Amino acid sequence: MDDPPRCAWDFSFVGIDGQPLPLARYRGSALLIVNTASKCGFTPQYKGLEAVYETYLERGLTVLGVPCDDFGGQEPGDSEEILQFCESTYRVRFPLTEKVKVKGEGAHPFYRWAARSFGPWAKPRWNFHKYLIAPDGRLADWFSTVTKPTSPRFIKGIEAVLPR
Template sequence: MASAHEFSFSTLRGEPYPLAALKGRVVLVANTASKCGFTPQYEGLQALWAEYGLRGLTVIGVPCNDFGGQEPGAAEEIGQFCQANYGVDFPMMAKEHAIGEAAHPFFRWVVAQKGFLAKPRWNFYKYLIGPDGQLLDFFISATKPEAPKVKRAIARALLPG
């Protein structure tokens, strides 16, 4: 696969969510979990969505139960948790695997693009996709969404040209 635009997820409601529909937009994909020490990062992801959404950023949450069983809920529970606790209104996908044989192809692709260090090692790894579908950068769990380097990378990706 040459571009993130070749992948598709399903929303929490089970509707197809092809990344090809986001051509021309900058996308930040995060593997998320509701019962993790990094769960408060939902707040930072929502803030990025609020700050940059109208300028061309789409934030996508992909719940994952691969790390410590920290996303045990069903789709409806995940959606309710995110909305009630963090006011999340950015697109949330159905639960997916981020590692192992069953890993969603998007997560296998990011490793193929950026190497071993891009492989999610825990919840809240964040992947920045350019308007052309290319993987621009990734940020580990400990890097908060509001970190200056994340915001700089998003701002650069949103620049025309």
Template sequence: MTVQTHLRTIALAALLPLMGGASALAASAHDFTFQGIDGQPLPLSQFAGKTILVVNTASQCGFTPQYKGLEALWQRYRDRGLVVVGVPSDDFGGQEPGSAAQIKDFCEVNYSIDFPMTDKTVVSGDGAHPFYRWAADELGFLAKPRWNFHKYLIGPDGKLQSWFSTMTDPESEKVREAIETLLPATAPKS
């Protein structure tokens, strides 16, 4: 670590409490609940012990085909403990204008999505869902969603492990390797 990097780290650590980061630092992803696309609560605590990939999505985006890769990850790794959670959001370019029912139908019909989905959720700015504010506090300014299909990887212990930008394909080697390091070598026995 260079002296400049070390000084930046110290400065950021000093600023976190002033920016409301102190309480967020103690939290785990398992402390947050979304509203599911079916209108029921979707607590991340139900996935404790599993690896979670949380992705803000949109149905009318140039990156919408990433749904295919997200479903492929879900199918490939779910027996080993991966859960993909789709978080539809209309924050970027108004590219998720539909209702929960319309979003669900779109995802099922066009991409055969069967991983958990939330209701439409604000993921950026002052009104962002608490999970997204916490993730920004935990991983820093650069880790905030800048567009649709931003990805957060959460370990089985509920701690944020990494993030991947919109441009990073869900089936890229980078994403798959990060997921595989958090999963058991074989599927757990039931």
């Protein structure tokens, strides 16, 4: 029987390029995991997320965009279309995964684990839900869709988990 996951580094996604994307590659860094969508009222958050990524990358933060189509069919494209949209519209440079489910029975294992770890209030209820992972792989905090990447609470949370 497999051991249950103990931290975020126990999970893996597939990158938008089709290559394996184990979260363990970010061990020792802070990681912000955000479920994204291209046709959502919150899609402009890509701009703020990219700004956060650029500001904190050298201090040890990576933003990971996780496209999903779970909320209102707002991510209808395939990987190539999603990547083209993100790069051309918002100049996104942070890594993206392939499209996954983030809720329900078919949710990606990371999202099932995060929901169990933080409880039902911390589940994604819409696009642009954010999970903050500390350098040791523990879930440090979560932020709802309406929390802008420029909000003081959000920035304070990021700064609290940056590697020393």
